[in-house]
Amino acid sequence: MHALVTGAAGFIGSHLCQDLLAQGWLVRGVDCFTDYYSKSIKERNLSPCLAAPDFEFVQADLVQAEPGPLLDGIEVVFHLAAQAGVRLSWGSEFKVYTDNNLLSTQRLLEAAKDRPLKRFVFASSSSVYGETPDLPMRETSRLNPVSPYGVTKAAGEQLCRLYHLSFGLPCVALRYFTVYGPRQRPDMAFHRFLRALATDQPIHLFGDGSQSRDFTFVSDIVAGTVAALEGRPGQVYNLGGGQRLELRAAIRLMEEIVGRPARLELEPVARGDVGHTAADMSKARQELGYRPRMELREGLARELAWLKEIYDL
Amino acid sequence: MALSKELLDILACPKCHQPVELRPDGQALICARCRLSYRVEDDIPVMLIDEATPLEP
Numbered sequence: 001m002h003a004l005v006t007g008a009a010g011f012i013g014s015h016l017c018q019d020l021l022a023q024g025w026l027v028r029g030v031d032c033f034t035d036y037y038s039k040s041i042k043e044r045n046l047s048p049c050l051a052a053p054d055f056e057f058v059q060a061d062l063v064q065a066e067p068g069p070l071l072d073g074i075e076v077v078f079h080l081a082a083q084a085g086v087r088l089s090w091g092s093e094f095k096v097y098t099d100n101n102l103l104s105t106q107r108l109l110e111a112a113k114d115r116p117l118k119r120f121v122f123a124s125s126s127s128v129y130g131e132t133p134d135l136p137m138r139e140t141s142r143l144n145p146v147s148p149y150g151v152t153k154a155a156g157e158q159l160c161r162l163y164h165l166s167f168g169l170p171c172v173a174l175r176y177f178t179v180y181g182p183r184q185r186p187d188m189a190f191h192r193f194l195r196a197l198a199t200d201q202p203i204h205l206f207g208d209g210s211q212s213r214d215f216t217f218v219s220d221i222v223a224g225t226v227a228a229l230e231g232r233p234g235q236v237y238n239l240g241g242g243q244r245l246e247l248r249a250a251i252r253l254m255e256e257i258v259g260r261p262a263r264l265e266l267e268p269v270a271r272g273d274v275g276h277t278a279a280d281m282s283k284a285r286q287e288l289g290y291r292p293r294m295e296l297r298e299g300l301a302r303e304l305a306w307l308k309e310i311y312d313l
Numbered sequence: 314m315a316l317s318k319e320l321l322d323i324l325a326c327p328k329c330h331q332p333v334e335l336r337p338d339g340q341a342l343i344c345a346r347c348r349l350s351y352r353v354e355d356d357i358p359v360m361l362i363d364e365a366t367p368l369e370p
Contacts, residue, residue, distance in 0.1 A: 059361060
């Protein structure tokens with residue numbers, strides 16, 4: 001099989017490329033190295049793939065580049081490229097989010113619609129649910145995103161639905177729930193917390209830590225993403241880790257792993273952050289055979305090991 | 314990973330969307346129409362308008 005992976009140098013995209021290559025796929029990666037975080041981190045993410053003969057890579061921006069030729073010979077598209085980050089999506093930065101999350105998706109869908117693709121997999125996010133009293137979140141739940149980022153992801157899903165309805169493009173959207181593990185972005189909580197703990201720095205915590213998340217290890221997300229090939233076109237699936245935990249409890253676990261008490265510095269709740277997330281995974285379990293396997297303690301230990309390596313701790 | 318012919322065949326100038334040509338030294342891709350040069354860095358074609366350089370007249 002021949003896949004196009006957008007966002008190939010990112011946290012999840014780079015793991016996905018490696019997994020596909022290990023399964024014998026041909027992989028074409030695209031990434032524009034947005035300046036949201038350091039290019040050197042992304043180059044490091046990508047380096048195992050660049051050594052593989054079945055991998056080709058283009059640095060291109062889907063907002064500028066003609067996506068058509070990139071789809072030549074491709075059977076499956078994994079569209080993971082996006083502007084990430086909930087808190088920065090307010091204000092004048094919003095255009096970056098509409099460009100990179102919405103316009104790029106529309107351009108790719110438009111180029112893909114007349115091609116015989118097996119699947120077009122769109123990486124969405126639990127942030128489309130926003131603030132809801134009804135937990136766990138089901139695919140049928142009403143969407144109330146509370147960040148502009150969540151709005152662009154919800155709109156991206158709708159575009160996929162529309163291209164499926166109107167052109168029969170076999171789109172499947174996946175709602176990722178708080179993904180962590182090696183290569184996690186430097187702005188994400190576990191990366192910041194573990195690094196702070198390992199270097200005996202204070203942890204800056206937004207809110208009081210009572211917010212809870214359904215944490216999902218990156219290898220589980222990758223397995224679910226590949227399993228989306230079995231998904232029904234036009235459908236959306238939750239991919240969570242099945243281990244909802246309050247942030248405070250996650251920090252206690254990190255203290256045990258690092259072997260040092262955390263010094264917390266509480267910051268006001270960030271606008272756009274939701275109180276709780278929890279994925280109902282019955283649909284993904286039944287239709288994709290999705291079974292998250294990683295236990296949180298082990299997953300955190302693996303992320304810590306990676307952080308020690310990249311920061312030379 | 315070297316720059317394969319298959320990869321070269323699918324590359325296009327992000328500005329005019331026309332095909333580009335590999336410079337004989339293999340270090341850049343040239344769009345004759347826009348008179349822009351896109352560098353090839355460690356075998357990675359950098360197809361970004363912002364990072365392209367104009368060709369000498």
